[in-house]
Amino acid sequence: MAATPRDPQLPTHWFNILYDRPQYVASAVPRSRLSGAVKYAGHGVQLQQPFSLARQSLNTADRFIPIPDEVLDLYAQYRPTPLRRAVRLEERLSANARIYYKYEGANLAGSHKLNTALAQAYYYARAGVKRMVTGTGAGQWGTALAYACRVFDLGCTVFWVRSTLRQKPIRGEMMRLFGAVVHESPSDLTEIGRRALKEDPSAIGTMAMATGEALAFAAESSESRFAVGSGENSVLLHQTVIGQEAISQLAQLGEFPDCVVACMGAGSNFGGIALPLLGAAEDRGRPVRLVAVESAACPKLTRGRYLYDLSDALGTTPITKVYSLGSTYVPPPVYAGGLRHHSAGPLASAMHADGTVEAMAVDQLTAFAAGMLFCQTEGILPAPESAHAVAGMIDVVSRHPRQEAPLVVLVNISGHGLLDLGAYRSFAAGEIEPVEVDEAILSQSLSALEEFNQSIAAPAGAT
């Protein structure tokens, strides 16, 4: 089959931060510490991810991991992605800064999620899996995986958080266009979904529930396997094509950023741009500020606890140490569904815990205003998630002293907002309210998280 010619700036390897910082390999509590109710007697141990993919999350031996040829051919269809200087935005802000942005929205799936979806579908297809099952928040991951599954001739089932599905049902049509089966979560297809609906028929859903349902659904068929779109080290690894390209594109302009800004769901677009820049800054013996921008409705880094927590409602996945608001926390239904996961991934969490990554929480009104400004000045409408990154970047730039040398900032526009026009229209019409955390719900969830950690306490045994 003819392949798209590869641009010389297309990375041929993924950048593996675990080589530089092996301490970032995820830490998990042995399940034997859990109470009997969640031990699942008779439960078999089975790989969900193909072995060669799963081991990428533990690899501390290789700084660069080769991208399979088949995946490179697919990357070549839309990569390198553009890196541009936001000159008009700089002018509008009267910024003492040179602002560069990397734009990941110019592919069919509309976001950075395609970078890992193609890689994962490649490994799953090669391992003989027939159907990939997943949970999605904003729907960008579901769209990307639906397309990747179509490319590799795999079935695809997506459990989509109800609140977001109802905000932008047209994205579901994109998933279905590629042959995916899309279910609203909570659903009546799984035991945990039925239980959630029984407790609250109007439950808005969470990423933890959608992920839990996907895990439970995948377990019902020997030919299906669960896949995840963020948080895992391997997923962040696949996204490092973003940062590597940015380094090369900035070098052509004689630039290296002082500061890198990206939004934070569980960490994949953030890691994708930040990790290679961190490695490159260390190689050059210079500092780089890494700023993760989260939703004020789901402020896990700024208000969460760095503790062991469940990542899904089923509770069968590893219990890793993460910044979390507690797995029972139900964030308000903000438009940035991709930022509603109750915890950051283990790698992003470890980077925040050791001070490598700063965190900032942004309200959705501020984010939409920043997204509108970016659109008006740069001609690109960012996804609501990416608009948080823009808002965070504007905050960083506005605090930079006038008398100092201009700050060089790199911000990741992880996806387009063309399927979020309804939300932007509501914002423009003044119909979107600021969303605040319900302090009572947050406090209850954090208490439950702390109690859970007391029940499994024996830190020496954690790895």
Place this chain on the structure above:
Amino acid sequence: MATGESSEVAARPNLDRRRVTSLVFEALTAVTPGMRVEELDERQELYADLGLDSLRFVRLLVELESTLGVNLEDEELMTVELVTVADLVDLVERISLLSAK
């Protein structure tokens, strides 16, 4: 499943069940801090009794790959479902037999 060369396995193509069990016990303790070989027996459940989640299972496979000197292949591992330690011993026995061929 096992396609790599193994110094240990190649030298000892007829790994007996006892030796395989011992290798499995060692690998389990290597990936589970605080676990001792004396605490293990083949009837224990990997998930419910030993707390072997997917992260630790992958670590265990990496450990066994290194111990046995083999390359584990995705396609065959994907079909494996293990409940007890004995199931794991069976798997490793199969791997060692294949690699010895």
